[in-house]
Each structure stands twice: as C-alpha cells, then as structure tokens.
Amino acid sequence: MELVLLAIGVGLCVGVVVGALGAGGGILAVPVLVFGLGMPxxxxxxxxxxxxxxxxxxxxxxHARNRNVDWRNGLVFAGVSVVGAVLGSRLSALVPEHLLLTLFGAMLVAVAIAMLRRALRTRREERAEAAAHGRAVDADCAETVATHDDPVLDQPGPDTVEAADGMLRHHGEPELPTTPARPSSPRLPLVIAAATLTGFLTGFFGVGGGFIVVPMLVIALGLAMRRASGTSLLVMIIATITSLLARLGTDVQIDWVTTLVFAAGSAVGGILGGPLSSKARPSTLALLFSVLLGGVAAVTLVQTLL
Structure with missing residues (x-):
C-alpha cells in the first residue's frame, strides 16, 4: 500500500511538471522508478x-484548446523522429544498467546548462519588450504595435501578429524574423538532426524527449516558448508509441501495476499543470525546467556512481 501511495504521489508531481512545461515527465519518472520504487x-x-x-x-x-499546438510542424518533427526512436529502443536493451544511468545523468547536466542559458536570454528579451511597449507611440505614426494577453504585457490582443520591427510576436514573445527569401530552408538540416536525436533519446532513455523538442522548436522553427511546449506533447506521443512498439520482442519486463498507478497520478497532474503554463512567464518556465533538470541530474549521478 505504501508503494502504491508513493507511486500516486510522485506521479501526480510528475504530471504537473509535464502539463506546465510540456516536458520533463521521463526525466523524473526514470530516476524515481529506479531509486524510489526499486525498478531495474x-x-x-x-x-x-x-x-x-x-x-x-x-x-x-x-494546449490544443488554447491554440498552442503547431500540428503541421509537430507531426513532421515527430515523423522524422521515428527512425531514431526505433534505433534507440533496440540499442538501450544492450547497454548495462550502470552505464545507462550514468549516460542519463550526463545528458541531463548538458541539457540543464543549455536550458538555463535559454531562460536567461528569454528573460532579457521579455524585459526589453516590456520597456519598449511602455514607451508612448506617436499618434501620427503609422506603426502597428502588437498587443497580447501576456503576463508580461498584461494586455489583450491577437494570438500572433507582425509588429513594426518586423518580428512575429506570439503571446508577447519575439519569434524568428520574417524574411522574404529562404525563411526556413537553412534550418531544415537542424530540424532533421534534432528530430532524429529526439527519437533516439526517447527510445534509448525512455524519456519523452521534450527537453530536446522544446528548445529545438524554439530555435529551429521559431516557435514561441509556450507554443513549443504544447507542440512538444504531440511529438512526445508519437515518439513514445514508436519506442514502445520497438521494444516488442526484447527481454524488458514491465511492472504494469506500479506503472499504471504512477501513470494515473501523472495524468491527473498533467490536467492540473496545463493551466499553470498560461499564468507564468516563458522565461520562468524555462528557468524552472533548467533547475529541475540540474537537480535530477545530481541525484542520478550521485546514486549511480556511489
């Protein structure tokens, strides 16, 4: 009974993180299942x-109801990730457990650092945007200033518009500049590489891959942080299904009772966590995500190496 209650409680916390950040479920679930619930x-x-x-x-x-899911880009990204997911799933079963957990911890350290840098950069952009928006606009000027329902700007407006500076802004966040020539082709190799890596990590480590998908959707496709978080859920669904199917025929055993109880608590947490993302600054979401990754990495490496 204590094990069931622990699985429900921890699963609920994991779900809140996934619902709010659009990522993070696997990075919490794997260490908890191994070190907390004693699972291989x-x-x-x-x-x-x-x-x-x-x-x-x-x-x-x-996220879909709030139009924070880019279905087209999400499906394309997920489709490319399938190859990596199959390869990662098959390779994972051949790696010793100690090495698997060590690599898992090292990966989290690298991603935590990258996300921390992204959070600090986003915070600076938010402050610059708020300061620029606070300046009065000449009534005779034909400039169009974007307004949004955003905790930073605190004004209602359209979901995405083009501001006078030539930047697309989604919920107050600057996206990639619009240029008339070759707006996306230079980033195509990066998208393919990122999607393949996402699939591989999903299959190899059993994580959703959101910690890779979110920054790649922001950097490579120019999506706003909140929209990238919602779209990452779509990618996670397809990548995890593929990875599970690729594990058929291997010797890996699943404790279905613990898994489903944990998943039930996580699903409830996901429903509760979704609305939280709409109330927090994008930089705050990224900062919390980086701190979370760092903490899980430290616990995983200490437990594994010692």
Whole structure:
C-alpha cells in the first residue's frame, strides 16, 4: 500500500511538471522508478514511456484548446523522429544498467546548462519588450504595435501578429524574423538532426524527449516558448508509441501495476499543470525546467556512481 501511495504521489508531481512545461515527465519518472520504487533501469525506461505517453495524452487537450499546438510542424518533427526512436529502443536493451544511468545523468547536466542559458536570454528579451511597449507611440505614426494577453504585457490582443520591427510576436514573445527569401530552408538540416536525436533519446532513455523538442522548436522553427511546449506533447506521443512498439520482442519486463498507478497520478497532474503554463512567464518556465533538470541530474549521478 505504501508503494502504491508513493507511486500516486510522485506521479501526480510528475504530471504537473509535464502539463506546465510540456516536458520533463521521463526525466523524473526514470530516476524515481529506479531509486524510489526499486525498478531495474531497463524496465524503468519502458515504464517511463508508458507514463509519459498517458500524461502527454492528458495534457495535450488544454494546449490544443488554447491554440498552442503547431500540428503541421509537430507531426513532421515527430515523423522524422521515428527512425531514431526505433534505433534507440533496440540499442538501450544492450547497454548495462550502470552505464545507462550514468549516460542519463550526463545528458541531463548538458541539457540543464543549455536550458538555463535559454531562460536567461528569454528573460532579457521579455524585459526589453516590456520597456519598449511602455514607451508612448506617436499618434501620427503609422506603426502597428502588437498587443497580447501576456503576463508580461498584461494586455489583450491577437494570438500572433507582425509588429513594426518586423518580428512575429506570439503571446508577447519575439519569434524568428520574417524574411522574404529562404525563411526556413537553412534550418531544415537542424530540424532533421534534432528530430532524429529526439527519437533516439526517447527510445534509448525512455524519456519523452521534450527537453530536446522544446528548445529545438524554439530555435529551429521559431516557435514561441509556450507554443513549443504544447507542440512538444504531440511529438512526445508519437515518439513514445514508436519506442514502445520497438521494444516488442526484447527481454524488458514491465511492472504494469506500479506503472499504471504512477501513470494515473501523472495524468491527473498533467490536467492540473496545463493551466499553470498560461499564468507564468516563458522565461520562468524555462528557468524552472533548467533547475529541475540540474537537480535530477545530481541525484542520478550521485546514486549511480556511489
């Protein structure tokens, strides 16, 4: 009974993180299943895929209703990730558990640093945007200033418009500049590489891959942080399903009772966490995500190496 209650409680917390950030379920589920619930590492990665899948399915509707899911780019990104997911799933079963967890911790350290830098950069952009918006605009000037329903600007307006500076702004966030020539082709190789890497990491570590998808959707496709978080859930669903199917025929065993109880709590948390993302600054979401990754990385490496 204590194990069930622990699985429900931790699953609820994981779900809140996934619902609010659009990522993070697997990075929490794997260490908890291994160090908290005593599950073998390979079984934990498979169970984590199920947990992430159910949680993402529960979290996606909220983001879809708020038009924070880019269906076209998300489906394309997920489709490219399938190859990496199959390869990663097959390779994971061949790696010793100790090495698997060590690599998992090292990966989290690198991603935490990258996301921290992104959070600080986004915070500076938000402050610059708020300062620029606070200046009075000459009534005789034909400039169009974007207004949004955003906690930074605190004004209602359209979801995405083009401001006078030539930047697309979504919920107050600057996206990539619009240029008449070759707006996306230079980033195509980056998108393909990122999608393949996402699939591989999903299959290999049993994580949703959101910690890679979110920054790649922001950097490579120019999506706003909140829209990237919602779109990442769609990618996670397809990548986790593929990774689970690729594990068929291997020796990996799944503790279905613990997994489904954990997933149930995580799904409820995902429903509760979705609305939280609309109330927080994008930079705050990124900062919390980076701190979370750093903490999980430290625990994983200490437990594994010692």
């Amino acid at each position: 590492a390979h079984s934990a990665t498979a169970s984590s895929l199920i947990i992430v899948l159910i949680t993402a399915l529960a979290s996606l509707p909220h």
